[in-house]
Amino acid sequence: MLTITVPVRQVVHATPRTRILNLDLEATAFHFRAGQALMIGLQGSPLRKPYSIASAPWEVAKTGVMQVLVQIDDSGALDPHLELAAPGTVLDVEGPFGTFELPMDSRPLLFIAGGTGIAPLRSMLMERLLRSGAPRVGLVYSVRVPEELAFRAELDALQTAGRIAAYFTVTRDNTATWTGRRGRIDRALLQDALPSTDAYCFVCGPPQLVADTSGLLRTLGVDESRIQIEKY
Template structure:
């Protein structure tokens, strides 16, 4: 791709109080990328850009003819001056895929554990779906941490996959969960991870704020995971 793509917004949905799922129509065009990669998004004709991980797998993008993103918004629903408004039909300039936080080519035969904090779930979702689509029989683990139970993006999707036995899911919140939350609370601890790191050939992929990634990495090593089997991406 020699030049950025300019794609229209096809669909916008409220995912959590602070995020929106935005789909950009490919219109039959090919947009090759690796699961986990990001692109710069911005309004055509102005310089402001911000990187976002593609939240769908390459196979989903090809089959459904769209790119999907999880975009954090401010109070009032604006993502910021780089996009300004998220309205159906609005044109968005999409840069080249970038980044090395992707599923390794030598992953077949390995057990996978994905660990996400906040909007770090976007590249994790892309890689998780890619693993499910390309390695029949794989059953990845997913540990997902959010500030509150209403801030789990793609929650219904992940819970449906867990109920179907396709993934092992553990959700935790770092703040008070209110009366509607009965799951794990507080900072990630050994107890959250022990049952997910039993395999000797485990490959762990971690994405979230720096403090989350550092804490998770230290716990994984403490539990016996080799450092070269922990791949990390941070933001913020």
């Protein structure tokens, strides 16, 4: 595990409740595996919090930028220990850590995200799509309202190109403008999205979503050894 000091290159508005911190690693060698996380805080501060890396390793190597998805509060402020983060702000970054990562073989994959749980799954998704002959990947993504779908344009483009099969569902939206799925992730949705019962399934999100979804996958015949979870 390594501790480095890096500047924030850019803060991007991802959704009304999240921001993407683009960390400048152009002058820093930092190796990680898709799905891993970091401990991040302002330079010199003892306060650090874990965040999953949203970028794939090849993206960081190519651009020198590492993306981290950060939730904001109702006032629009970042987490208290990062509230001063802006372009040029220097952060202490420790890591990588975690075993929530891609398998090396080429079995089908199903990613299941709730809210900001999309971050490590995006990292793994982009890493898998780089591999030659990678099978189609399934993604189930649950949020409260459509505006909270982070990386939406990118995911839509991958779906249109036939690279992924994406299933979005919203749990609190009552407007007529959303014509997609509504409600929590249920057995029927997972049955539609599951490429096969021997697929590796990665679930990341709030504890209740993770517990409920893992149980539903088992009822569909997915062995527990092929269900990897990460909750926050």
